[in-house]
Amino acid sequence: MDADFDIELKLLLEGVYLKYQHDFRHYAVASLRRRMRQAMTHFHCNTLSQLQDRVLHEPQVFAEMLRFFTVQVSEMFRDPAYFxxxxxxxxxxxxxxxxxxxxxxxCSRGEEVWSLAILLEEEGLLERTIIYATDINPDALRTAEAGIFELDQMAGYTLNYQQAGGTRSLSDYYSAAYGSAIFRQSLKSQIVFADHSLATDSVFSEMHLISCRNVLIYFDRELQDRAVKLFYESLVHRGFLGIGPKESLRFSPYARAFLEVVPGQRIYQRT
Known part of the structure; x- marks a missing residue:
């Protein structure tokens, strides 16, 4: 029954927070329900309580569970008009x-981070810019730092890059080997990859641009407000915030602190 499932879900999230200090208690319930059912199938558990038992007593299971708690779906230059x-x-x-x-x-698996690095390289800004790429999933961060993506994805990524205003050929930035596209390692010379949770961590530096796209939609209202407050406190005066096309600051307590400067692309400026 859904009611029993939701009780088990609350107990699982509370247990994860108490045991591992990862807080998913304010993630959107509908999305969590779907992903936890996928996790039950993956781990061959008949109930969420069985899955909870394994998560709390087998740390390696929790490490693998992070890919079910978070959504690791993106692409390079996703929504080209934004870039x-x-x-x-x-x-x-x-x-x-x-x-x-x-x-x-x-930052998930790093597609947006590498896209931004390429954009900044073409604009002559990369060498004096620091990019902080953060996520709560260590496996995703390792993938992001490696900069290796499936070669059969490059055709779609190339089209995105061209529509985003790319000035060269995307293939200039990677080499192909064994079915993979390996991006030029010099691009990550200015990137810092680090663990950071929007649910529990605080401001760690002063930013001129924050890009957090297609993340807020997986939070409930309370956690969305916490994240936007964190962005507000992190940004310099007149700094920029970019969010996903299906996300909005309209109902945030900080709505009046931001001005949408590119209508339709969800790019805001702190006023």
Whole structure:
């Protein structure tokens, strides 16, 4: 029954928080229900209580569970109009700072981070910019840092790159080997990969641009407000915040603290 499942779900999330200090208690319930059922199938558990027992007593199971708690779906230059808007409207402002700092929150497997590094390289900004790429999933962070993606994805990524205003060929930035595209390691010279939770951690640096796309939709209202507060406190005056196309600051307590500067692309500026 759904009622029993929701009781078990609450107990699982509370147990994970108490045992591992990862807080998923304010993630959107509908999405969690779906992903926990997928996890039950994966771990051959008939009930969520059985899965909870394994998660609490087998740390390796919890480590694997992180891919079910979080959504690891993205692509390079996803929503090309967003990256074109960054290039045309945000980069000119970033040029005015001696050392811009960018935070990609919830970077997943790194597609957006590498996309931003390429964009900044083409705009002559990468060598004086620091990009912080954060996530709560250690496996995702390792994948992001490696910069290795499936070669058969490159055709779609190339189309995105071109539509995003790319000035070269995407293939200039990677080499192909054994069915994989290995991106140029010099691109990550200015990237710092680190563990950070929007649910429990605090501000760690002053930022000029924060990109957190398609993450807030998996949070409930309370956690969304916490995350936006964190972004507000992290940004410099007139710093930029980019969120996903299905996300909005309209109902946030901080809505009046941001001005949407690129209508339709969900790019805001702290006022």
């Amino acid at each position: 074109r808007a960054l290039r045309e409207h945000v980069v000119p402002m970033l040029r005015t700072y001696p050392s811009p700092k960018i935070w990609v929150a919830g």
